Amino acid sequence: MAILRGCSGVKVTIVSNGQALNEYPDEDMAFNNADYSVPLYRRSMAYIECTSDTEFGIKWEITPEYKPDVPHTHLRFRVFLDGKGIGGDKIRTSPSISSSATMSDTCDRINDHEVILRKLIFKTIKKVDDMDSARVKADAKLADGLGEILVVVHRCNKIASVQNSHRHNPAPRTQTTTEIAEKALKGRAISHGVGFGPDTRVHRPQHASVAKVALIDGVERPLCIFRFKYRSREALQQELIIPRSPSPDLVMGPLNPRNENNANASLSKEERLAQLKREIAEIKSEVKDEEGGQVPRKRERAASGSQANGRANKARRHSRTKPIECIDLTED
Numbered sequence: 245m246a247i248l249r250g251c252s253g254v255k256v257t258i259v260s261n262g263q264a265l266n267e268y269p270d271e272d273m274a275f276n277n278a279d280y281s282v283p284l285y286r287r288s289m290a291y292i293e294c295t296s297d298t299e300f301g302i303k304w305e306i307t308p309e310y311k312p313d314v315p316h317t318h319l320r321f322r323v324f325l326d327g328k329g330i331g332g333d334k335i336r337t338s339p340s341i342s343s344s345a346t347m348s349d350t351c352d353r354i355n356d357h358e359v360i361l362r363k364l365i366f367k368t369i370k371k372v373d374d375m376d377s378a379r380v381k382a383d384a385k386l387a388d389g390l391g392e393i394l395v396v397v398h399r400c401n402k403i404a405s406v407q408n409s410h411r412h413n414p415a416p417r418t419q420t421t422t423e424i425a426e427k428a429l430k431g432r433a434i435s436h437g438v439g440f441g442p443d444t445r446v447h448r449p450q451h452a453s454v455a456k457v458a459l460i461d462g463v464e465r466p467l468c469i470f471r472f473k474y475r476s477r478e479a480l481q482q483e484l485i486i487p488r489s490p491s492p493d494l495v496m497g498p499l500n501p502r503n504e505n506n507a508n509a510s511l512s513k514e515e516r517l518a519q520l521k522r523e524i525a526e527i528k529s530e531v532k533d534e535e536g537g538q539v540p541r542k543r544e545r546a547a548s549g550s551q552a553n554g555r556a557n558k559a560r561r562h563s564r565t566k567p568i569e570c571i572d573l574t575e576d
Contacts, residue, residue: 248468249285253310254319256395256470258292259346260300265292268485270473279464280396286468291485294366294436294474301348301364302395304333308340312399316460319467320398323347325364325438326421327389334400334457350440359448363441366474369434370423383428386421391434393472400457407453433479 257264270289304321322332330350335343349361421437480486
């Protein structure tokens with residue numbers, strides 16, 4: 245989890261099955277959003293691994309470590325899923341008390357006493373090979389912000405309590421995108437979108453009044469932002485965010501069996517690499533020694549062969565020039 249300068253004590257995490265999902269640094273700190281201007285040191289950018297059809301939530305927290313330079317009563321957290329705003333919450337700041345809240349579903353009021361809740365779910369996106377220019381252009385707009393969870397935090401002050409005038413018109417909730425033309429993704433390894441669970445009707449009386457707040461810095465200048473790009477494990481490997489799993493066929497033991505019993509599984513990557521280099525150097529040295537010992541023997545054999553051939557040639561030459569002697573076997 246990133247700790248932002250000037251925002252220490254303000255935390256946002258993505259949770260699933262009661263646990264915060266692991267975060268992997270996003271080296272691309274670019275934030276191309278025309279609605280907000282946020283300095284680099286107040287941007288938290290990370291990748292998270294998601295699993296299809298799994299419920300999740302967005303948790304925000306304020307701890308006493310938060311020491312604002314300008315006094316204010318609340319922080320407002322606003323959530324965008326795949327580029328679309330779904331609401332948020334306001335949390336009172338305190339110099340001594342921690343406060344937190346988790347958004348794990350959408351909430352739409354249907355009357356003064358009931359609301360409809362829908363769980364947030366990671367859903368797989370189907371990529372289609374459709375080269376139609378109109379389809380690609382339309383999907384390119386849908387892909388803007390797809391696969392991202394954005395939380396924008398503003399400083400604000402409570403200025404009054406006003407009558408709750410929440411409208412009873414729940415918006416339809418469907419998955420942001422179910423399929424998309426692969427060309428519209430422009431090489432991005434986007435694997436999932438946000439979907440919503442079935443409607444759950446809950447009794448929740450409407451409060452007579454709500455806090456009205458005023459933003460200290462204006463809408464366009466938030467205190468900080470938190471962006472999470474959610475991907476499947478395969479997509480994270482494709483984008484080189486996490487290493488690929490090694491193939492079983494490529495798994496090798498120690499090159500030098502003499503050191504196998506002394507292998508330390510707790511060695512760091514740098515230490516294992518250095519050990520591997522030493523073993524390779526030893527093998528190369530042994531091979532050179534063997535080759536160095538074989539060369540003289542080859543030359544010796546070649547030399548002995550040449551001498552033997554020379555003697556054979558001389559013998560053949562002598563045999564040609566020596567006169568032939570006749571032996572009479574009939575003599576007594």
